[in-house]
Amino acid sequence: MRYSANIERLQPSATIAVSTLAKRLKEEGRDILNLSAGEPDFDTPQFIADAAVRAIRDGQTRYTPPPGITPLRKVIATRLSERAGRDLDWTGVVVTAGAKQALYNATFCLFGPGDEVIVAAPYWTTYPDLVNIARAEPVITFGDEADAFKLAPADLDRAASERTRGLIINTPSNPTGAVYSLQELTAISEWARDRGVWLISDEIYRNMYYEDGVGAAPGLLDIPEASLADFVLVDGASKSHAMTGWRVGYSYSDSRLAAKFADLQSQITSNTSTPAQFAALEAYSNQAAAEESVSRMAAAFKNRRDLVTRRMDELMPGVPYIRPHGAFYLYFRVDHLFDDDVKDSTAWCSRLLERTGVALVPGGAFGDQRWARMSYAASEEVIEEALRRIAGAANGD
Numbered sequence: 001m002r003y004s005a006n007i008e009r010l011q012p013s014a015t016i017a018v019s020t021l022a023k024r025l026k027e028e029g030r031d032i033l034n035l036s037a038g039e040p041d042f043d044t045p046q047f048i049a050d051a052a053v054r055a056i057r058d059g060q061t062r063y064t065p066p067p068g069i070t071p072l073r074k075v076i077a078t079r080l081s082e083r084a085g086r087d088l089d090w091t092g093v094v095v096t097a098g099a100k101q102a103l104y105n106a107t108f109c110l111f112g113p114g115d116e117v118i119v120a121a122p123y124w125t126t127y128p129d130l131v132n133i134a135r136a137e138p139v140i141t142f143g144d145e146a147d148a149f150k151l152a153p154a155d156l157d158r159a160a161s162e163r164t165r166g167l168i169i170n171t172p173s174n175p176t177g178a179v180y181s182l183q184e185l186t187a188i189s190e191w192a193r194d195r196g197v198w199l200i201s202d203e204i205y206r207n208m209y210y211e212d213g214v215g216a217a218p219g220l221l222d223i224p225e226a227s228l229a230d231f232v233l234v235d236g237a238s239k240s241h242a243m244t245g246w247r248v249g250y251s252y253s254d255s256r257l258a259a260k261f262a263d264l265q266s267q268i269t270s271n272t273s274t275p276a277q278f279a280a281l282e283a284y285s286n287q288a289a290a291e292e293s294v295s296r297m298a299a300a301f302k303n304r305r306d307l308v309t310r311r312m313d314e315l316m317p318g319v320p321y322i323r324p325h326g327a328f329y330l331y332f333r334v335d336h337l338f339d340d341d342v343k344d345s346t347a348w349c350s351r352l353l354e355r356t357g358v359a360l361v362p363g364g365a366f367g368d369q370r371w372a373r374m375s376y377a378a379s380e381e382v383i384e385e386a387l388r389r390i391a392g393a394a395n396g397d
Ligand code: PLP
Pocket: 038, 097, 098, 099, 100, 101, 124, 170, 174, 202, 204, 236, 237, 238, 239, 244, 248, 249
């Protein structure tokens, strides 16, 4: 069968082998601890769910404009303006079916054949594929491992060419939990500004930040306006408000570009689900309730981060890992555990799952087969037990 060149380089998700095996073993009745999930283990806060039910009962069940209902775009712009300390134009906001669609809109509208896009690595598994779908070239670029792989301008200089048109970063990072400081972010943005390179900043984990208690990680809108490159900011309600299944994300960019995103969306999916937009409207409008639930969840993630790192140190001393400052993942090295049968993290994770029932995501999904990712979006009991089993496997018990 012949397919189009559009999907020539399309890869199935690199996480699929382990998750398929996890599913099969669970169906067989095995005791599986699934720490491969990329979503909060909390339910959507009640006040948000109630708003969706109200909207459905009120007949809010029809199409909306492709970039979303105006009150939602406006309230998102208001929240972003508060952060930026200046008035941002609400027509720059496009509401999407999850942050993923915002990223798709951005890569598809900005890049094409002949263009190179620097992708900060380890990367969230979807970025290179989105660049490939646009038929541009992802340039996978790692920063210094000793600095949690964060990119610095010198790394970007090495990666850049005449054809560089874009740069995709993610802070806090999936899979490392690394967070760019304001200073680091400013340097990156200035680099992109000076080179005329589009900066796409995925800040979906912004509210899961564990420095100085809990709060929000530095983001593009915190840096001085003069230092800003042409940018697309991507965020959404999936992680911060435990709304992964609702499919509400957004981008904020220059309004002219936002209009292109809306045009593209109008030909593909139209608007994201209408009741979900009303749920998000409540999530972003009812600040007191939102703050209470977002900070409660963030505090739980911080406790788990503390637990997971403490237990790593106790149970697997010397195993290198990146200390997460945000998001809910622990990224650790497993290559010292390879042997004749197991030569990469995909094989290592499959064996771990078969032998211990613990499902992780192999580092190959993020561009480095020497590592594995464990999600700590799970109860403390599950995290404890999973670490005990991983340590048992690692210590050859
Ligand atoms: N960006 C990152 C870094 C993610 O980890 C994820 C989901 O795992 C997404 C975007 C997608 O978010 P959404 O579910 O809103 O499409």
